[in-house]
Amino acid sequence: xxxxAQTRGGPALPTAYGHCAWHGGTTRDIRLIHIxxxxxxxxxxxxxxxxxxxxxxxxxxxxxxxx
Numbered sequence: 001x002x003x004x005a006q007t008r009g010g011p012a013l014p015t016a017y018g019h020c021a022w023h024g025g026t027t028r029d030i031r032l033i034h035i036x037x038x039x040x041x042x043x044x045x046x047x048x049x050x051x052x053x054x055x056x057x058x059x060x061x062x063x064x065x066x067x
Contacts, residue, residue, distance in 0.1 A: 022054035031055065031062035 018030045030049040037045040050060050 018049050020051040020054055021048040022050050022058055022060070027051040032064070033060050033062055035063070 015028050016030050017026065017028045019025070020027050020030055021033075029052050031052075032047055033050045033055075034048040035045040036048070050058070050062075054060065055062070
């Protein structure tokens with residue numbers, strides 16, 4: 001018998017929960033939008049995430065989707 005996960009259209013995408021910097025609440029399906037680099041070394045910048053509705057409303061493009 002086929003596994004239910006195999007009969008769907010494709011692999012399931014992971015869901016991320018976190019704080020949306022634009023509407024100020026906890027939500028799911030957030031994406032990384034911006035990293036502020038303080039100049040003290042790589043990986044130490046403040047990260048700003050946005051939920052999908054805020055991405056649409058504010059015209060935000062996630063870093064992973066930029067050329």
